[in-house]
Amino acid sequence: MNIGFIGTGIMGTPMAGHLLDAGHALFVYDRVKVPQVLADKGAHACESSRAVAERSDVIIVMVPDTPHVQAVLFGDGGLYDGISAGKIIVDMSSISPIATKEFAAKIAEKGCGYLDAPVSGGEVGAREATLSIMVGGKQADFDIVRPLFETMGKNITRVGEVGDGQTAKVANQIVVGLTIEAVAEALLFASKAGADPAKVREALMGGFASSRILEVHGDRMVKRTFDPGFRIELHQKDLNNALDSARKLDMALPATALCQQLFSACAAQGGKEWDHSALIRALEVQANHEIG
């Protein structure tokens, strides 16, 4: 089975590397340039997404956001012009669930399968092949692609039909963002009230307030280590997918909207590249108080 891979950035390069290490023939395209490390492992560089599609059975896409996926699929020299019946497109980018359903419907016209399979776990997870992969699409397509997912990740869940993988990823990012907000308000309150936020964090661990975010991001807030990690601008992109989708679905996500505004307040202070735990800085400005 020939595999295509489009988008060899920070995430895509190690992911494609695992597929090559597993012995797959890999046809690769990137808007910028296919990295030397993949060429050294035997990747075949192609001149367009279309060329990748023509030579591959399963084509993986790993690009930043909805418009990039749209361009890869339907732009000039896009996948749509190169695919034929029986091929499967696997979008591992984190994009809009609603756009995903539209893309999949158009791809289905050509008799091709479509899986949305966004990941969480970041650069470290991509490098160590420990990504969580949330998949939407037909069971039969999932069964074919599953061995490829297993070379790239650990926690692989088929959530449901097309779009449901992206929906789960958006839900994940809502929970992560709002839990960061929860921990930030609590620790800042504790500090401003005169308590030691590190002690308060410890007292809260183990009870109903406990979470991975309290553990990891709470510790970052207390120690003020705001190097990413996961950059605020990426979380802004994910919450934009949440809020844009929610508007189209006619529903309110009030705390998600608030969280996005606080990320924007961080950006206003030059914080787009801070780790997302630095959301506390937006609250600190509003409290005229820095914890620690």
Add this chain to the structure above:
Amino acid sequence: MNIGFIGTGIMGTPMAGHLLDAGHALFVYDRVKVPQVLADKGAHACESSRAVAERSDVIIVMVPDTPHVQAVLFGDGGLYDGISAGKIIVDMSSISPIATKEFAAKIAEKGCGYLDAPVSGGEVGAREATLSIMVGGKQADFDIVRPLFETMGKNITRVGEVGDGQTAKVANQIVVGLTIEAVAEALLFASKAGADPAKVREALMGGFASSRILEVHGDRMVKRTFDPGFRIELHQKDLNNALDSARKLDMALPATALCQQLFSACAAQGGKEWDHSALIRALEVQANHEIG
């Protein structure tokens, strides 16, 4: 050592019971009536808080909110009129950290110690002696009272000086409320977007979105089991302490304020006695969609 206990409600009664079971002489007052179960165990009913204070070395207070503690301490027949140098007052109610510091300062004028020691773990924790106890106050006072805490709870932390126990409890309730909001927005989004919220919840467990709230309250939302648990009206009281204190401290807690409004929206639907995971119902109204 004679122990006083004021406030034998749903929480106070089993807590006082553990002290009696441990063999302590217990002098008890309640505004309503000392329960028969405590009398049967040998508790001495007193006619006022003042009478309790006169006969006890350590006096525990377990009443609903700040005004009740104020009345117990400084009202007619209150503790203040019965204490003398060397006695220790231990307030295990969940009240304002700022008022707590004022109360403690006034009690100190009489040469008495003051510990604030709010608990989490609810009725079940009180009954099973598994409460988490967050303590503020002098180390010497804490050392004296610690054996009593150990008959009532498991996770006992001295967070810092007077008021810091209440501050930690407020921080705990901020985190719990806002994490419920996080899980509610995420699962409602997933459902409205057409995915199965139960599947999405499962996909999110184990990653950065994982928390006790996702585990327990997320499950309640999916199964729609909204019997308390922890009543919305109690969480409203705790968030009121958070927001009232934040105003006095000149700081903004925007998501805490939002969470409080959604609890009020539940109350508007007759939901004061629902479990706090029913916060999702306030969001469901805004989405014209019920998950499940």
